[in-house]
Every structure is written in structure tokens, then in C-alpha cells.
Amino acid sequence: MAQIKAVLFDQDGVIIDTERDGHRVAFNKTFKDFGYDFEWDATYYHKLLQVAGGKERMKHHLKTKGFGVEIKTEEIDDLIKNMHKHKTVAFVELIETGKLPLRPGVKRLMKEVNDAGLILGICTTSNEKAANAVVSGMLKDIKFDFVLAGDVVNNKKPDPEIYNLALEKSGFKPEECLVIEDSRNGVLAARAAKMNIVATTNLYTEKEDLSAADIIVSCLGDDGGEKGVLKKSSKDFDYNGVLHLDLLMDYFKDKG
Numbered sequence: 371m372a373q374i375k376a377v378l379f380d381q382d383g384v385i386i387d388t389e390r391d392g393h394r395v396a397f398n399k400t401f402k403d404f405g406y407d408f409e410w411d412a413t414y415y416h417k418l419l420q421v422a423g424g425k426e427r428m429k430h431h432l433k434t435k436g437f438g439v440e441i442k443t444e445e446i447d448d449l450i451k452n453m454h455k456h457k458t459v460a461f462v463e464l465i466e467t468g469k470l471p472l473r474p475g476v477k478r479l480m481k482e483v484n485d486a487g488l489i490l491g492i493c494t495t496s497n498e499k500a501a502n503a504v505v506s507g508m509l510k511d512i513k514f515d516f517v518l519a520g521d522v523v524n525n526k527k528p529d530p531e532i533y534n535l536a537l538e539k540s541g542f543k544p545e546e547c548l549v550i551e552d553s554r555n556g557v558l559a560a561r562a563a564k565m566n567i568v569a570t571t572n573l574y575t576e577k578e579d580l581s582a583a584d585i586i587v588s589c590l591g592d593d594g595g596e597k598g599v600l601k602k603s604s605k606d607f608d609y610n611g612v613l614h615l616d617l618l619m620d621y622f623k624d625k626g
Contacts, residue, residue: 372543372545372546372622372623372625373546373619373623374488374546374547374548374566374618374622374623375488375489375542376488376489376490376491376536376540376542376546376547376548377479377480377483377488377490377491377547377548377549377550378490378492378493378536378547378548378549378550378565379476379480379490379491379492379549379550380492380493380494380551380552380553380556381492381494381496381501381504382495382496382552383552383553383570383572383574383575384473384476384550384551384552384570385472385492385504386465386470386472386473386476386504386508387470387473387572387573388461388470388496389415389419389574390415390573390574391470392461392464392470393424393457393461394410395460395464396457396458396460396461396464397410397415397427397428398410399457399460400456400457400460401453403456404453404456406437406438406439408435408438410431416574418430418431419553419574420555422526422527422555423526424454424457424496425450425451425454428450428453429446429450432446432450454497458497458499458500461497461500462499462500462503465503465504465507465508466503466507468508471508472508472509473570473572473589473590474589474590474591474592474595474598475589475590475592475595475596475598475612475613476590477509478592478593479550479590479613479615480512481512482614482616484512484513486615489515490512490513490514491514491515491516491517491518491539491540492505492514492516492517492518493518493532493533493535493536493549494518494519494520494532495519495520495526495527495532497519498517498519498520498521498522500519501519501520502519505517516539518532518535518539522535523535526555527553527555527556527558527559528554528555528558529559529562530559530560530562531559532559533547533549533559533560533562533563533565534563536563537563544563544564544565545564545565545566545622547565547566548565548566548568548618548622549563549565549566549567549568550568550569550570550590551568551570551580551583552569552570552571552575553575553580554575554578554579554580556569557580557582557583558582561582561583566584566622566625567582567583567584567585568583568585568587568590568613568618569583569585569586569587570586570588570589570598571586571587571601580602581602583602584603584621584622585600585602585603585604585613585621586601586602586603587599587600587601588601590612590613591611591613592612593612597610597611597612598612598613599611604625605621605625607620607621
């Protein structure tokens with residue numbers, strides 16, 4: 371029987387519900403600041419989320435819809451790079467204002483992981499500066515063993531590269547690691563790495579096919595706060611709306 375030794379969190383949509391009111395807002399500010407006359411509305415941004423990575427989403431938009439002005443092929447990479455840097459600054463400013471609160475149960479579960487002496491990591495396609503803003507700000511009292519973010523890997527989720535890198539960092543077997551994800555791309559990446567998976571849904575991912583996850587809930591849940599709703603479980607377990615570490619340890623120890 372395997373025992374969980376490491377818990378790995380995705381960031382966007384898992385730790386904070388950043389996509390609609392964080393990243394999208396920062397992208398739109400960037401487009402305006404660079405003089406472009408278009409915005410990504412909430413519905414269109416949902417579609418763009420199927421493309422992993424901010425720079426990749428901008429390139430996809432440029433290829434499929436254009437920026438409204440002609441951009442020379444040889445200028446595209448530098449333009450996207452500069453726009454993404456600008457967008458990251460805008461996003462970090464949003465984080466630092468505290469306008470994007472942590473999702474229910476996130477900090478509680480992280481503290482439980484710390485208290486148990488397990489490895490705690492973040493594996494996200496979000497920019498490294500954005501990830502560090504979250505870690506050094508609202509999660510400054512949590513101990514992370516590593517933060518893998520942005521361009522630390524060549525291939526974004528659903529490719530398992532970032533989780534395979536986490537396996538190298540931790541030194542553990544896939545069955546000894548638990549991943550907290552929210553999107554189909556993230557779940558598929560963790561599944562390809564053969565890890566255990568809990569999926570927490572949000573506005574953008576609640577209708578995605580997350581069936582490859584072992585457990586699907588609306589949120590991790592807090593005692594005395596917002597409770598999660600169980601949407602799927604690979605087996606029966608004693609769930610009361612809050613996913614505590616000891617409950618998850620028992621669940622995955624006896625998985626199978």
C-alpha cells in the first residue's frame with residue numbers, strides 16, 4: 371500500500387480563483403496599454419483556457435482573430451514576450467491588493483501538510499513572478515519545498531512534464547504524490563504522471579471532463595466555513611464537506 375508523502379497544488383483556479391477576475395483583467399489592461407482595441411470577455415476567455423499558458427493564449431488569439439493591426443512575423447515573439455511581462459506586473463498588483471482571496475480549504479490543507487512533515491509544492495503554468503507573489507504574500511506563513519512555475523518546463527499541461535519534474539524534485543514515486551488540480555488539462559497532466567488526483571471545480575472548470583481525477587469536489591472545504599460538494603469519488607469514503615489530510619491519506623492508502 372502506498373502512503374502519500376507529497377502534496378502538489380496547481381495555482382490558478384485551485385489556490386485562488388484567478389482566471390476570470392485576475393488573469394483576464396490583467397490581459398485586458400495590457401491590450402489597452404499596448405494600444406489594441408479589443409478585450410477578452412468571460413465567455414471567450416473560457417475557451418482560451420483550453421490553451422495552456424498566457425503567452426500561448428495571446429499567440430492563439432493573434433493567429434485566429436488578429437490584434438486589429440498588422441504585426442510582422444519576425445516581431446511576434448518579442449511582442450508577446452513584452453506583453454506577457456506587462457500582464458504579469460498587472461496581475462501581481464491585483465494579487466497584492468488582496469482582491470483575489472484564497473479558495474476555501476486551501477490554507478487549512480496546506481497547514482495540515484506542513485504539520486505532518488510532508489513535502490508541499492506548487493506546479494503551475496502561471497508565470498514565476500505571479501506564483502511567487504502568491505507564495506510570499508497570502509501564503510507567507512506556509513512552508514513550500516518547491517515552486518515550479520512558468521517556463522521551468524518546455525511543455526505545458528496536459529503534458530506531464532511539470533509533474534515529472536516534481537517527481538524528480540521530491541524523489542518519490544507517483545503513487546506517493548497527491549495533486550490538487552481544477553482543469554481538464556491539469557488533471558490529464560497529473561494522470562499521465564500516474565499521480566493521485568483531487569479536482570476542485572470552479573466557474574470555468576465545473577463543466578469540463580475531470581473524470582480522470584480520483585475525487586472531484588466543488589472546493590476543499592473548511593470547518594465552520596464553506597463546505598465542498600462531492601461530485602465524484604472512485605470509492606466510498608466518509609466525506610462531510612471538508613477534505614482533511616488524514617482523510618485523504620486513508621483514501622489513497624487503500625486506493626484500488
